[in-house]
Amino acid sequence: MAAVQETIDRVKGIDVDQYRYGFETVIESEKAPKGLSEDTIRFISAKKNEPAWMLEWRLEAYRRWLTMTEPTWARVGYPKIDYQDLYYYAAPKPKKKVASLDEIDPEILKTYEKLGIPLREVELLEGVERPAAAAETDADGEAAAPRSKIAVDAVFDSVSVATTFKEELKKAGVIFMPISEALREHPDLVQKYLGTVVPTTDNYFATLNSAVFSDGSFVYVPSGVRCPMELSTYFRINERNTGQFERTLIIADKGAYVSYLEGCTAPQRDENQLHAAVVELVALDDAEIKYSTVQNWYPGNSEGVGGIYNFVTKRGDCRGANSKISWTQVETGSAITWKYPSCILRGDNSSGEFYSIAISNGFQQVDSGTKMIHLGKNTSSRIISKGIAAGKSQNTYRGLVSAHRKASGARNFTACDSLLIGDKCGAHTVPYIEAKNSSAVFEHEATTSKISEDVLFYCIQRGLSQEEAVGLVVNGFVKDVLQQLPMEFAVEAQKLISISLEGSVG
Amino acid sequence: MTALLEIKGLHAEIAGGRKIIQGLDLTVNKGEIHAIMGPNGAGKSTLSYVLAGKPGYEITAGEVYLNGEDLLAMEANERAAKGVFLAFQYPLEIPGVATLTFLRAAFNAQRKARGEEELSSPDLIKRVREIAKTLNIDAEMLKRPLNVGFSGGEKKRNETLQMALLQPSLCVLDETDSGLDIDALKVVANGVNALRSGERGMIVITHYQRLLDYIVPDIVHVFAAGRIVRTGGADLARELEATGYGQYQSEAA
Numbered sequence: 001m002a003a004v005q006e007t008i009d010r011v012k013g014i015d016v017d018q019y020r021y022g023f024e025t026v027i028e029s030e031k032a033p034k035g036l037s038e039d040t041i042r043f044i045s046a047k048k049n050e051p052a053w054m055l056e057w058r059l060e061a062y063r064r065w066l067t068m069t070e071p072t073w074a075r076v077g078y079p080k081i082d083y084q085d086l087y088y089y090a091a092p093k094p095k096k097k098v099a100s101l102d103e104i105d106p107e108i109l110k111t112y113e114k115l116g117i118p119l120r121e122v123e124l125l126e127g128v129e130r131p132a133a134a135a136e137t138d139a140d141g142e143a144a145a146p147r148s149k150i151a152v153d154a155v156f157d158s159v160s161v162a163t164t165f166k167e168e169l170k171k172a173g174v175i176f177m178p179i180s181e182a183l184r185e186h187p188d189l190v191q192k193y194l195g196t197v198v199p200t201t202d203n204y205f206a207t208l209n210s211a212v213f214s215d216g217s218f219v220y221v222p223s224g225v226r227c228p229m230e231l232s233t234y235f236r237i238n239e240r241n242t243g244q245f246e247r248t249l250i251i252a253d254k255g256a257y258v259s260y261l262e263g264c265t266a267p268q269r270d271e272n273q274l275h276a277a278v279v280e281l282v283a284l285d286d287a288e289i290k291y292s293t294v295q296n297w298y299p300g301n302s303e304g305v306g307g308i309y310n311f312v313t314k315r316g317d318c319r320g321a322n323s324k325i326s327w328t329q330v331e332t333g334s335a336i337t338w339k340y341p342s343c344i345l346r347g348d349n350s351s352g353e354f355y356s357i358a359i360s361n362g363f364q365q366v367d368s369g370t371k372m373i374h375l376g377k378n379t380s381s382r383i384i385s386k387g388i389a390a391g392k393s394q395n396t397y398r399g400l401v402s403a404h405r406k407a408s409g410a411r412n413f414t415a416c417d418s419l420l421i422g423d424k425c426g427a428h429t430v431p432y433i434e435a436k437n438s439s440a441v442f443e444h445e446a447t448t449s450k451i452s453e454d455v456l457f458y459c460i461q462r463g464l465s466q467e468e469a470v471g472l473v474v475n476g477f478v479k480d481v482l483q484q485l486p487m488e489f490a491v492e493a494q495k496l497i498s499i500s501l502e503g504s505v506g
Numbered sequence: 507m508t509a510l511l512e513i514k515g516l517h518a519e520i521a522g523g524r525k526i527i528q529g530l531d532l533t534v535n536k537g538e539i540h541a542i543m544g545p546n547g548a549g550k551s552t553l554s555y556v557l558a559g560k561p562g563y564e565i566t567a568g569e570v571y572l573n574g575e576d577l578l579a580m581e582a583n584e585r586a587a588k589g590v591f592l593a594f595q596y597p598l599e600i601p602g603v604a605t606l607t608f609l610r611a612a613f614n615a616q617r618k619a620r621g622e623e624e625l626s627s628p629d630l631i632k633r634v635r636e637i638a639k640t641l642n643i644d645a646e647m648l649k650r651p652l653n654v655g656f657s658g659g660e661k662k663r664n665e666t667l668q669m670a671l672l673q674p675s676l677c678v679l680d681e682t683d684s685g686l687d688i689d690a691l692k693v694v695a696n697g698v699n700a701l702r703s704g705e706r707g708m709i710v711i712t713h714y715q716r717l718l719d720y721i722v723p724d725i726v727h728v729f730a731a732g733r734i735v736r737t738g739g740a741d742l743a744r745e746l747e748a749t750g751y752g753q754y755q756s757e758a759a
């Protein structure tokens with residue numbers, strides 16, 4: 001989005017950031033011509049060898065998008081985006097399909113290595129030691145859990161570059177592959193579910209995504225199968241002036257279970273980059289999906305220059321009876337976050353959960369929360385949100401809990417806690433509650449506190465630096481949510497939280 | 507021989523201009539325990555905060571040396587790494603942070619600051635458990651979030667545990683007896699006495715003489731209106747118990 005000329009003009013080449021993932025991978029890439037038109041969409045669809053219906057679907061979304069206006073209701077501000085001054089497709093060359101990791105460009109492998117994302121299955125199988133993780137459990141006096149396997153799909157700019165453990169998953173009947181591949185190999189499954197949770201008409205950014213999405217992950221867990229390992233996708237924006245529009249679709253058939261993790265980083269650049277993803281989850285009868293995100297897109301520098309615009313639509317449909325969808329998010333990155341992972345509690349006795357840690361520092365703006373839409377009978381939902389605002393950032397929790405007329409016995413518990421570090425930041429809580437059924441029981445608790453100078457001094461008197469003290473106190477504040485993450489990601493997240501708050505005090 | 511702690515002509519005020527410490531001189535040698543006794547509001551806690559480097563106080567005059575080094579020039583965490591430990595009158599609570607996690611963070615932060623290697627978690631846990639046993643602290647308490655929901659006695663035992671783990675060279679105990687029943691007081695005093703050593707100095711701040719029956723000081727100072735107005739031996743504490751602080755308050759005024 002080079003078009004944001006104002007922003008570029010303010011660039012002063014300041015390099016004071018704490019961001020550890022800001023390096024760029026120098027690699028040749030193939031791009032669609034700049035700008036957005038039906039031709040761009042045809043280009044993307046052709047690149048992916050998509051079935052004809054998919055192209056039609058995209059074009060329909062695009063035509064719809066042309067009639068829509070960008071939403072302005074969130075508590076975020078940014079200069080106007082010029083959608084014509086943006087690349088909608090970038091793929092690392094060569095685009096020859098690779099059969100094994102050895103054929104992947106070593107530069108890309110190196111990138112993931114630097115990011116700490118293991119793409120080599122052997123390393124995972126042998127259990128790469130992570131001492132910090134072990135230490136953490138020991139300290140709490142509990143036995144260290146055996147390290148579990150994680151299958152990784154790595155998306156580099158617009159395409160998936162590697163998916164690990166495909167064979168082992170296949171044996172279990174689990175489909176885990178780039179969505180572009182699923183469109184070719186399992187078109188019926190994709191067609192059956194794509195756009196059924198987030199329709200192409202849903203909102204400005206979701207509609208744009210429907211038109212131009214280039215890759216993302218597809219997961220199908222068949223009836224009665226408990227996915228034998230954690231699945232994870234790692235998103236990386238590398239290319240300049242490129243939007244990333246990934247699309248993820250996860251289906252847990254009757255009685256199935258899957259835990260899925262998503263991580264994201266981007267190079268440090270002084271222009272803003274757009275990331276408009278769509279994630280759709282479908283849980284049928286008795287199925288459970290656990291979706292965790294550790295979002296660490298580049299947040300911009302300490303002057304507020306650059307950073308990712310993270311405008312994402314995530315929604316889960318508890319379509320079947322007794323189904324369960326749980327969202328856990330750790331949001332530390334992005335210049336602007338606009339994101340409301342939601343649950344539609346359609347099946348009777350279904351339940352939805354939203355656990356969130358949203359940290360903003362510098363000039364970051366976060367407007368995030370969830371929607372719990374109770375439609376079925378005896379549905380329940382739980383929302384635990386921890387917002388931490390530091391620097392000159394603004395951090396808003398926005399959440400909707402609604403019970404339909406027929407949703408008898410709907411229950412919700414919401415707890416929103418905000419912690420302020422310093423006095424130039426802001427925390428806001430905007431709850432919307434609609435109960436059209438008189439039997440609904442909705443509880444809402446909210447607190448806002450400032451980090452206590454006395455507590456910080458107590459830690460510092462024991463030898464911690466100011467920043468270590470803040471990190472410790474904040475990690476305590478978010479503990480309830482961290483516990484929801486798979487163990488090794490909890491350790492990563494804990495470190496990330498401390499890093500993202502560096503320079504927030506003193 | 508350099509003194510462990512040397513305070514010369516110290517004047518300190520609270521941000522806003524209120525003068526609290528007004529001309530304090532005090533020398534603590536290695537191996538000595540000094541008691542500082544004084545009426546409420548005399549500035550005893552303020553003195554402990556100034557030594558520990560708490561923000562919000564302005565030093566308007568005077569010097570403080572720890573082993574000959576300029577203490578006032580150091581950041582608070584640097585002072586901790588150099589061996590200054592303050593047992594707080596009101597220890598603070600940190601929700602969500604297990605006591606053991608806190609102990610490990612503190613211990614390793616100090617080691618790192620001194621250029622020493624961090625202690626591995628199992629070794630640290632072993633060490634903590636050994637000390638905890640002597641203070642009647644069970645393993646369950648080490649898992650609880652630091653000081654959250656702790657009784658007065660548990661908090662003070664926890665402060666003593668931290669002190670024993672960190673092995674400071676200068677211990678400043680602020681009203682360690684407050685909020686303790688006699689049994690808890692004995693446990694804490696035993697813990698403190700176990701730390702008496704020829705290498706370590708202590709300043710025991712208290713309003714009441716009671717604590718000094720269990721932690722017997724070498725030297726007792728009467729602190730009133732921001733300075734030391736009288737110095738004596740352990741028997742001075744008992745005399746004060748009988749006479750009260752009345753005479754010193756008028757003397758200082």
Ligand SMILES: Nc1ncnc2c1ncn2[C@@H]1O[C@H](COP(=O)(O)OP(=O)(O)O)[C@@H](O)[C@H]1O
Nearest residue numbers: 520524526544545546547548549550551552553
């Ligand atoms: N942060 C503060 N702001 C204003 N006054 C304070 C503050 N801290 C202490 N004081 C005042 O300074 C004086 C000394 O307090 P303190 O050092 O706590 O005394 P002591 O510990 O001897 O009872 C008291 O009059 C107290 O009210």
Ligand SMILES: [Mg+2]
Nearest residue numbers: 550551595681
């Ligand atoms: Mg006091």
